[in-house]
Amino acid sequence: MSFLGALFYDKLMKSTEEACLIDWRRELLKNVSGKVLEIGAGTGASLALYPKNSELEIFLSEPDANMRGQLEEKVSQKKLSNVVVLSSPGESIESKDDFFDVVFVSLVCCSVTDVQASLREIKRVLKPGGSFVFLEHVAAEAGSSRRKWQNRLNVFWRKIAGNCHLNRETEQHIRDAGFNIQNIRHESMRKAMSIVRPTIRGVATLN
Numbered sequence: 001m002s003f004l005g006a007l008f009y010d011k012l013m014k015s016t017e018e019a020c021l022i023d024w025r026r027e028l029l030k031n032v033s034g035k036v037l038e039i040g041a042g043t044g045a046s047l048a049l050y051p052k053n054s055e056l057e058i059f060l061s062e063p064d065a066n067m068r069g070q071l072e073e074k075v076s077q078k079k080l081s082n083v084v085v086l087s088s089p090g091e092s093i094e095s096k097d098d099f100f101d102v103v104f105v106s107l108v109c110c111s112v113t114d115v116q117a118s119l120r121e122i123k124r125v126l127k128p129g130g131s132f133v134f135l136e137h138v139a140a141e142a143g144s145s146r147r148k149w150q151n152r153l154n155v156f157w158r159k160i161a162g163n164c165h166l167n168r169e170t171e172q173h174i175r176d177a178g179f180n181i182q183n184i185r186h187e188s189m190r191k192a193m194s195i196v197r198p199t200i201r202g203v204a205t206l207n
């Protein structure tokens with residue numbers, strides 16, 4: 001993410017966050033417990049939405065220095081002693097195997113360099129029986145006019161939006177990686193540009 005992109009990120013996302021994302025994040029995170037890793041935590045949009053549980057250990061990983069600077073500032077302002085900020089990317093997570101109870105991603109699988117490698121890493125660091133919780137914008141239905149626009153604009157969009165791919169088939173990638181999707185919702189992201197509106201959110205496991 002460019003310096004300016006990171007600087008204005010929260011402002012650009014504000015109306016979408018208020019229209020739907022805050023509610024979706026809160027709902028997805030309400031039952032998390034134990035050791036939780038959030039990959040690509042960005043500026044910390046989900047930080048205030050984790051349950052207030054002193055036994056929760058939260059690891060926020062953000063490889064982009066501009067985004068991470070804001071994340072670290074929020075963590076230190078809130079004086080959160082149960083939160084650790086890491087800098088590793090999804091493709092090489094700084095962790096032992098079988099360590100986390102939950103791995104959470106929001107609007108990240110679209111941006112990682114290698115989505116398959118990132119999903120392999122998530123499998124590696126999740127404890128047996130752990131949960132992979134996701135909230136992602138995804139490719140529109142194949143053949144739809146929205147999908148055609150996503151395909152046309154993808155190269156340009158990646159350049160201006162921190163490598164965000166408009167047309168990633170993330171649900172298929174999650175299934176192909178060997179996860180079992182326990183629940184999934186497909187919903188339009190309100191107050192967002194048409195090309196990023198299709199979303200999926202839910203929980204997947206490895207058993």
Ligand SMILES: C[S@@+](CC[C@H](N)C(=O)[O-])C[C@H]1O[C@@H](n2cnc3c(N)ncnc32)[C@H](O)[C@@H]1O
Nearest residue numbers: 040041042045064067089090106107111112113
């Ligand atoms: C659209 S932002 C979403 C940020 C945050 N998760 C949220 O929901 O607001 C995408 C994030 O993915 C991060 N990202 C990009 N490539 C990544 C990678 N290879 N591994 C982990 N995170 C990555 C970016 O730095 C950025 O913070």
